[in-house]
Amino acid sequence: MPLDLIESFRNPKHIKALxxxxxxxxxxxxxxxxxxxxxxxxxxxxxxPQILPDLIEFIHGPGCPVxxxxxxxxxxxxxxxxxxxxxLATLGDMIRVPGSKTSLQKxxxxxxxxxxxxxxxxxxxxxxxxxxxxxIFFAIGFETTTPMSAVLLEQTIKLGIKNLYFHINHVLVPxxxxxxxxxxxxxxxxxxxxxxVSVITGYGIFEPxxxxxxxxxxxxxxxxxxxxxxxxxxxxxxxxxxxxxENQYKRAVSKEGNIKAQNLINRYMCKRDHFRWRGLGDxxxxxxxxxxxxxxxxxxxxxxxxxxxxxxxxxKLCICGDILKGNAxxxxxxxxxxxxxxxxxxxxxxxxxxxxCAAYYKYGKFIGKGMR
Amino acid sequence: MSKKRITLSQGGGGEETSSLIKELFFKxxxxxxxxxxxxAAVLSLKSDKIAFTTDSFTVSPIFFNGGNIGxxxxxxxxxxxxxxxxxxxxxxxxxxxxxxxxxxxxxxxxKSMSEExxxxxxxxxxxxxxxxxxxxxxxxxxxxxxxxxVLKDGISAHNLCDTDSIIVSNEVGNHxxxxxxxxxxxxxxxxxxxxxxxLWPMIEALIEQGVEIKSLRDATRGGLSAVxxxxxxxxxxxxxxxxxxxxxxxxxxxICEMLGFEPYEFANEGTMILCVPKGEEAKALEVLxxxxxxxxASFIGKVTNRYENRVILNTPWGSSRxxxxxxxxxxxxxx
Numbered sequence: 047m048p049l050d051l052i053e054s055f056r057n058p059k060h061i062k063a064l065x066x067x068x069x070x071x072x073x074x075x076x077x078x079x080x081x082x083x084x085x086x087x088x089x090x091x092x093x094x095p096q097i098l099p100d101l102i103e104f105i106h107g108p109g110c111p112v113x114x115x116x117x118x119x120x121x122x123x124x125x126x127x128x129x130x131x132x133x134l135a136t137l138g139d140m141i142r143v144p145g146s147k148t149s150l151q152k153x154x155x156x157x158x159x160x161x162x163x164x165x166x167x168x169x170x171x172x173x174x175x176x177x178x179x180x181x182i183f184f185a186i187g188f189e190t191t192t193p194m195s196a197v198l199l200e201q202t203i204k205l206g207i208k209n210l211y212f213h214i215n216h217v218l219v220p221x222x223x224x225x226x227x228x229x230x231x232x233x234x235x236x237x238x239x240x241x242x243v244s245v246i247t248g249y250g251i252f253e254p255x256x257x258x259x260x261x262x263x264x265x266x267x268x269x270x271x272x273x274x275x276x277x278x279x280x281x282x283x284x285x286x287x288x289x290x291x292e293n294q295y296k297r298a299v300s301k302e303g304n305i306k307a308q309n310l311i312n313r314y315m316c317k318r319d320h321f322r323w324r325g326l327g328d329x330x331x332x333x334x335x336x337x338x339x340x341x342x343x344x345x346x347x348x349x350x351x352x353x354x355x356x357x358x359x360x361x362k363l364c365i366c367g368d369i370l371k372g373n374a375x376x377x378x379x380x381x382x383x384x385x386x387x388x389x390x391x392x393x394x395x396x397x398x399x400x401x402x403c404a405a406y407y408k409y410g411k412f413i414g415k416g417m418r
Numbered sequence: 419m420s421k422k423r424i425t426l427s428q429g430g431g432g433e434e435t436s437s438l439i440k441e442l443f444f445k446x447x448x449x450x451x452x453x454x455x456x457x458a459a460v461l462s463l464k465s466d467k468i469a470f471t472t473d474s475f476t477v478s479p480i481f482f483n484g485g486n487i488g489x490x491x492x493x494x495x496x497x498x499x500x501x502x503x504x505x506x507x508x509x510x511x512x513x514x515x516x517x518x519x520x521x522x523x524x525x526x527x528x529k530s531m532s533e534e535x536x537x538x539x540x541x542x543x544x545x546x547x548x549x550x551x552x553x554x555x556x557x558x559x560x561x562x563x564x565x566x567x568v569l570k571d572g573i574s575a576h577n578l579c580d581t582d583s584i585i586v587s588n589e590v591g592n593h594x595x596x597x598x599x600x601x602x603x604x605x606x607x608x609x610x611x612x613x614x615x616x617l618w619p620m621i622e623a624l625i626e627q628g629v630e631i632k633s634l635r636d637a638t639r640g641g642l643s644a645v646x647x648x649x650x651x652x653x654x655x656x657x658x659x660x661x662x663x664x665x666x667x668x669x670x671x672x673i674c675e676m677l678g679f680e681p682y683e684f685a686n687e688g689t690m691i692l693c694v695p696k697g698e699e700a701k702a703l704e705v706l707x708x709x710x711x712x713x714x715a716s717f718i719g720k721v722t723n724r725y726e727n728r729v730i731l732n733t734p735w736g737s738s739r740x741x742x743x744x745x746x747x748x749x750x751x752x753x
Binding site: 052058061062065090091092093094096097164270399408409 | 662671672675677678733734735736737738739740742
């Protein structure tokens with residue numbers, strides 16, 4: 047990774063200049079939802095609300111794939127990992143998230159074989175090295191990680207691997223964004239569009255939402271200069287009475303996106319009728335599943351008998367739904383930082399480091415602006 | 419011809435054990451006290467103030483860029499003694515070896531231990547060897563304990579007060595990033611080297627030059643973040659550091675970027691944090707920068723009374739955040 051791709055987008059002079067410009071140009075209150083957890087992380091880690099005018103308020107969106115996973119899906123992972131002669135592999139901090147009774151991490155401590163991967167393709171190696179075991183890939187992520195799962199299935203078929211199964215939890219960005227903005231009770235004026243998701247989907251995918259709900263979306267990169275520039279672009283849309291999809295993350299995102307990756311996804315996966323989002327509830331067509339012709343690889347079909355079917359809601363004190371819609375901040379929650387912490391999360395926004403509550407817990411305790 | 423491997427009988431206490439000790443350990447560690455082969459080493463010390471510490475080393479992989487478990491076991495214990503302003507003198511060393519461990523690897527490790535001992539001049543005066551059945555340990559574990567004579571009294575984590583200066587002796591995060599990159603599930607091909615090093619020569623020079631050291635700690639597990647938080651808590655002060663003054667290698671920044679970590683939470687094995695009174699930082703830096711291993715030493719921030727028990731990281735564009743103790747298992751971000 048060439049370092050000027052990091053350092054030049056963290057240049058203090060540029061960040062300060064952008065802050066000045068935003069201060070000068072911003073004339074009215076703008077509530078901006080950053081859809082992606084990566085943006086929440088950037089905003090909090092670099093303390094951006096402290097250098098932005100009060101008129102700009104960030105509302106932290108649902109773009110953290112670990113956070114939005116309902117407990118019943120985590121219980122699926124736990125039921126699968128509890129089968130004999132089974133290896134369950136997944137990504138990131140999914141392993142830490144508690145289901146209704148336990149977590150994959152605890153299950154691993156009890157002796158079950160649960161692996162945390164850095165690259166999904168490592169699953170091929172695991173499946174080959176353990177031909178007498180069932181290997182289950184618990185796939186999570188938005189459009190960014192979905193092509194990797196598709197490649198994994200392609201390779202599984204090509205190599206004739208028979209002991210690898212997929213539990214698909216891939217979710218989509220436009221549908222929950224539409225669900226939030228169409229809800230009526232949201233106070234969102236504009237969106238920061240996701241960076242890496244847009245690399246795959248292209249920024250064109252957001253055009254229908256912008257037109258239908260008259261809400262600007264600026265697709266932004268993950269570095270502080272990216273976010274500051276995207277905020278300035280948003281402010282200018284308001285000043286100039288424009289409502290558009292704009293692309294700040296030009297170094298990686300095109301209008302069409304990665305067509306090859308999109309085709310790969312479409313070959314192996316299709317939309318589910320419904321998916322229940324933790325914190326947001328049921329959203330139509332908002333997630334993917336394997337196409338029926340690949341049923342023999344689909345862990346939800348092959349192991350259907352042992353998978354729990356009951357829906358499990360979060361504790362009634364949890365206000366993650368309101369936080370995700372922009373109607374409340376983590377500090378408004380009675381259990382934030384007390385009964386609900388990253389080590390024992392009660393709601394979706396605390397479970398992964400990219401969730402709004404976890405970001406506030408880690409970075410937001412500094413007494414200052416934007417930490418209300 | 420197949421390679422020579424360590425067998426269970428070499429840990430049984432009999433003839434094979436004895437020849438392993440003589441052929442390998444005595445060859446590299448020999449000194450008068452050790453060669454007496456008594457049940458315990460008998461030592462005479464001039465000072466009545468002694469620093470005494472112990473540490474066990476289980477690093478995986480055993481060999482890494484810039485060192486190995488043996489070098490680490492010597493430098494680690496020597497550094498712990500040095501951090502109390504004490505001159506490291508005598509060490510004990512126990513090996514727990516997994517049956518089947520390659521003899522040539524063990525020799526490489528022991529040889530690097532003897533080389534690392536020369537940096538401080540400390541001696542291994544007692545030791546123990548156990549060989550355990552395959553699967554009981556992961557290759558090799560080493561424990562070292564050591565004592566030193568306190569030359570500079572009063573260094574403590576309780577000493578920090580308003581206006582004191584904080585110095586870091588080197589780039590932070592190199593060891594942690596280096597180990598992470600070598601883990602088999604990541605396998606990153608980078609040129610990064612662990613900072614693994616004995617720090618006694620730098621401490622000795624600081625003491626000799628009369629630099630007033632208030633607190634001193636090597637930033638091992640939990641990294642810079644852990645040391646600063648421990649100090650802030652122990653002395654009940656705020657420590658404010660400037661992010662742009664903390665030296666971090668480009669490769670470490672790259673790994674952190676890719677996997678979602680912070681360099682301040684990564685372990686170091688030859689990097690220390692110093693607290694000196696205001697005005698003393700230039701003198702301390704001048705001494706440290708004479709040495710190759712600490713030539714990147716940097717004055718990173720100061721102690722204030724702003725809050726109790728807090729560490730604040732100031733960004734170069736005017737925002738701030740708390741730097742907190744790392745929590746939980748190190749897991750990568752996924753998007």
